[in-house]
Amino acid sequence: MSAILPYEMPALVTTAPLGLHRSTVLPEWVDWNGHMNLAFYVTAFDQASGAFMRNMGLGRRYVDGKHGMTFVLETHVTYDREMKGGAPMRFTTQLLDRDAKRVHLFHEMYHADEGYLAATNETIVMNIDYASRRSAPWPQQAAERLEQVWTAHQHLPRPAKAGRVMGLPKKLSS
Amino acid sequence: MKLPPYPMIEAAAGAPLDIHRATVLPEWIDWNGHMNVGFYVVAFDKATDTLCNQFGVGWEYTREKIGMTFVLEAHVTYDREVREGDPLRITTQLLDHDSKRVHYIHAMYHATEGYLAATNELMLMNIDYATRRSAPWPAWAMPRIEQMAEAHKHLPKPRQAGRIIGIKRK
Numbered sequence: 001m002s003a004i005l006p007y008e009m010p011a012l013v014t015t016a017p018l019g020l021h022r023s024t025v026l027p028e029w030v031d032w033n034g035h036m037n038l039a040f041y042v043t044a045f046d047q048a049s050g051a052f053m054r055n056m057g058l059g060r061r062y063v064d065g066k067h068g069m070t071f072v073l074e075t076h077v078t079y080d081r082e083m084k085g086g087a088p089m090r091f092t093t094q095l096l097d098r099d100a101k102r103v104h105l106f107h108e109m110y111h112a113d114e115g116y117l118a119a120t121n122e123t124i125v126m127n128i129d130y131a132s133r134r135s136a137p138w139p140q141q142a143a144e145r146l147e148q149v150w151t152a153h154q155h156l157p158r159p160a161k162a163g164r165v166m167g168l169p170k171k172l173s174s
Numbered sequence: 175m176k177l178p179p180y181p182m183i184e185a186a187a188g189a190p191l192d193i194h195r196a197t198v199l200p201e202w203i204d205w206n207g208h209m210n211v212g213f214y215v216v217a218f219d220k221a222t223d224t225l226c227n228q229f230g231v232g233w234e235y236t237r238e239k240i241g242m243t244f245v246l247e248a249h250v251t252y253d254r255e256v257r258e259g260d261p262l263r264i265t266t267q268l269l270d271h272d273s274k275r276v277h278y279i280h281a282m283y284h285a286t287e288g289y290l291a292a293t294n295e296l297m298l299m300n301i302d303y304a305t306r307r308s309a310p311w312p313a314w315a316m317p318r319i320e321q322m323a324e325a326h327k328h329l330p331k332p333r334q335a336g337r338i339i340g341i342k343r344k
Contacts, residue, residue, distance in 0.1 A: 032236055038245045039219055043212030063205055072211045076249045076339050097341045104341050122339045165336050166247055166295055168270050168277055 021051035035082040045121035048091040088112035190267040208255040218294040221264040229315040261285035293334040
């Protein structure tokens with residue numbers, strides 16, 4: 001049984017992949033190595049997940065109205081190139097899978113001016129009931145929107161960096 | 175250089191490494207009222223600093239412009255919420271290493287309630303300060319890494335290590 005949200009939904013974007021989020025590397029995200037610290041890549045990607053959720057109709061009104069929340073269950077980041085303070089970021093997001101309560105997303109972070117891939121993030125996000133703080137089915141409007149994005153994304157090629165198992169390359173390992 | 179131009183701390187005994195302690199800071203809390211996903215990684219990164227200190231490649235290594243350590247890849251499992259002020263205990267297990275890299279996993283526990291809050295598997299690479307490219311571990315670090323690897327080699331591999339992300343269907 002899924003809830004019906006009482007507020008107006010934003011216009012749905014279904015481009016494949018989605019390109020909903022842009023941001024800038026904040027000065028406080030830079031560490032003693034002079035580049036964005038690994039943790040703040042996760043923060044930046046989490047904001048890209050937030051943009052995905054707003055597109056589903058699950059933005060700030062969803063939490064502030066005490067309807068629900070979304071929790072990240074698991075996340076995998078590849079750090080492909082450094083980003084310095086002030087660097088502009090552009091994100092793309094591909095929906096890899098979904099079920100009644102969860103989405104499996106794949107984000108790519110690009111330097112918005114220079115164009116290079118800086119990092120990727122594969123993540124599982126779960127819908128949470130506000131009162132019980134336990135998993136719950138997507139609200140009805142969000143479930144419908146999710147299916148529309150899935151229709152647009154299901155035939156995209158699977159990203160090479162999705163589904164990675166971490167380990168040292170065998171021939172180089174000592 | 176056989177020895178670094180700063181003191182090496184004494185190698186910690188025991189397997190896994192179990193010396194890192196922290197507290198969830200107010201600024202780590204998000205609008206959901208719990209530690210935000212990014213700040214779990216901040217907390218884990220401080221445990222990586224503790225690990226690097228064991229190898230003599232902590233902040234002084236960068237201050238002296240010898241080298242740095244860069245994370246190549248990270249995987250986090252968020253197992254249970256933690257709140258502002260919660261005490262954290264983070265343990266670290268080496269999984270593998272080579273001449274330039276270490277592969278390890280941190281486990282974050284609520285220090286007084288004992289539950290597992292999160293895990294973080296990481297691949298860390300040594301970087302030459304001047305070239306900003308990968309380089310072999312310095313002479314003083316390698317014996318420390320090998321000593322820890324030896325102490326950790328009989329630990330069971332945590333079930334959170336080597337995970338593939340996906341929606342599991344029953």
